[in-house]
Amino acid sequence: MRFPSGFRFQVCFAVLLLGFVLTNFRAEAQVGPLLRELVLRTDTTFYQLSRNTIAVQGEQHLYFYYRQEDETAELEVYPLNFNTSRPVRIVRSADFLLLDSLTPVPNKPFYRAKIKFKELTATRFLRLTFSQPADSVGSAPLTQSVNLLPVTRTTLELRPGDTELFVGEEKVFELSSNNLKNIRTTADWTKGRDIDYRITQEKGGLRLHVLPNALGTRLLTVQAQTERPFLTDNNRRVSYSLPPIRQEFSVKASRLRFLSVDKKEITIDDLSRRKGVELILDNGRTFDLKRTYRIEEQEEAGGTLIAELFTRQYLTNDRVLCWLRVYNTHRQTDSYLYIKENDQAKYITNFNISPKTTINAVSVRHRGGDWTNSTNVNPGETVDVRLEGESLARARFHFEDVQIIPSDSSIRTDAAVVYRVQVPITVDKRRITIFNNGQPTGQSLAVREFQRPHPLDFVGVTFGESPRPITRFNGPVLYDRTVSDVVFSFNTAGIDSDKQLYGKQYLSFDIRTQNARGELIEMRTVDNIVVCPDENSVRAAFYQDKQCQVGNISLNSLLSARKTYALDDWSTIIITVRHNQAQYQEAGFTQKLELVLQRRVKFDIDISFPGGLLTKYKGESSFTSFGGISLATLAQFSFYHPTKINKLRPYKVGAGFVALNAFNLSQDANVNRDLGIVVLGSVYPTRSDAKLTFPLYLGGGYLMNKKSLFFLFGPGIGIRL
Secondary structure (H helix, E strand, C coil), X not given: CCCCHHHHHHHHHHHHHHHHHHHHXXXXXXCCCCEEEEEEEECCXXXXXXXXXXXXXXXXXXXXXXXXXXXXXXXXXXXXXXXXXXXXXECCCXXXXXXXXXXXXXXXCCEEEEEEECCCCCCCCCEEEEEECCCCCCCCCEEEEEEEEEECXXXXXXXXXXXXXXXXXXEEEEEEECCXXXXXXXXXXXXXXXXXXXXXEECCEEEEEEEECCCEEEEEEECCEEEEEEEECCCCEEEEECCCEXXXXXXXXXXXXXXXECCCEEEECHHHHHCCEEEEEECCCCCCCCCEEEEECCCCCCCCEEEEEEEEEECCCCEEEEEEEECCCECXXXXXXXXXXXXXXXXXXXXXXXXXXXXXXXXXXECCCCEECCCEECCCCEEEEEEEEECCCCCCEEEXXXXXXXXXXXXXXXXXXXXXXXCCCCCCCCEEEEEECCEEEEEEEEECCCCCCCCHHHEEEECCCCCEEHHHCCCEEEECCCCCCCEEEEXXXXXXXXXXXXXXXXXXXXXXXXXXXXXXXXXXEEEEEEECCCCCCCCHHHCCCCCEXXXXXXXXXXXXXXXXXXXXXXXXEEEEEEECHHHCCCCCCEEEEEEEECCCEEEEEEEEEEECCEEEECCCCCCCCCCCECEEEEEEXXXXXXXXXXXXXXXXXXXXXEEECCCCXXXXXXXCCEEEEEEEEEECCCCCCCCEECCEEEEEEEEXXXXXXXXXXXXXEEECC
């Protein structure tokens, strides 16, 4: 069968088009440089990156439906290259909490994790970021971010109990919804409709404000918007518009004819009081040109003058051009405005007359704190800013070089507005100006560097060993070598980090040295030691100060009475490092270093009086009888307890001379007086407060007169003065 040439061309074109589509499909099947597939599971529903994506602002997003603000989801991560030696990791974010770490599933080529989202309705730019180490030296690690689009099904219903309205009279109805936070509210009215409306959120509920402008049966159509979208057309299109709410109302005329105006907001100032504001008003039919009418808040005569209306000329659209001079404030919700002629009400109208937007006070609340009148803010900080004054609700405020963060706690009234602002960590200005409609308001926020006390682990100390943080020394430190010096150094890179800024650290050093008996040798105090973060801090350029400490601090350069290397045994060096409390608004840190000059052995010349010694001479089989009081002069070594301060062990070892029976003055020839060279060990009582002690001696030596070796054992008498 032969086909026409045109038909063959169409078939070839279709084949080429099909090949192009299949090529694109295969290209899209490979999700990214790191992931082959990503599955997000909520309850019993799962969403796949290869199937459940939708384009938003030119970028693909993995969409998923949620029912709770803190929805919990399970992730299944399928990497292109599953290798347990190069595991895939999920990068942590403030938008969700990682409940279970990303863990490989046994005998399956994917990972599983569990996460819990935070405030899904308010969170913007939600994404999951994955990383995998490089497969070889010199190659870059793989990363991939997956944009998430939380969607939810939101309903909005209006069930009015009364469908009767009056022209110019505002009426409020309650709206019901399954997700109040997802309904977008606005303070502005719609314009040019038979029934104007606006949606607000009050006392935890939604309110629909309606304001009829025309008589008869009128259809109100409310087109509400959502914060989080939903999907339409079989999950092919994102929509923020809820299905319109339609409700018919019966609009009746008021007792007086209502005249609408082209301006609903009038500002009272010197210009509007003297010259007036140009206003276009419905033609009242009985208006006289070039005449002044009085506007009051009550229908009866004798009301307060709110404004004066001067009619200038008729317009072609059956309206009147007027001058309006205002003298008092008025709100539409308070009452109607009555246009009077000779104290008789002719018409009614309504509009707001507000004072000029004025900020009288600015207060700031830091996270976790209370409201304060100080307008100081810190770089990288998120704070709530409250503006108080007059006519603030209709103002359009913005902060110079500062991002305003949407918040459920925001307040907007005529008397006060609250904004949550995030100060950039790299802000390079000292003041953040507050603007209203592009004009400076005269108010600003002062940018102050963080000045918070940092734990003292950035202070290092050296006294003969390598530097160690001072926070590691808890309790007395026993050091058994000569302390040539005590040097303090500062790790300036350990103060500020990417997520925590502390700023300058103001320190004071209290130094005290005392001898072994606890008596004070010298006391010094060094104040205003300023330690500044180093150049690695993002705020380093703003910490430049001539007072910043450069180099180390030597203790010997501060001591004048006696240097550390000249201190006696068991002297104590007590150094207390603390933050200067006058520089901070919160309690600082204090660290104490107590360095004790420990000694293992004590050498001394000791004179004692052994009495009742038993001696045994070489060659004799038994000890002699108890001798009298002797005199011993010994060069002794005493031994200190290794874990106690200045505490001797109960034994000593020494060598010297013993005069046996030196104090026995009897002329009896049997009294063995002699002088011996001895080596003795003695045992002393453990009580350190005893004045009179009775040590025990054990040792031996050589007698000078008898020229014989001997051994001795017995008690002695010791006296402490």
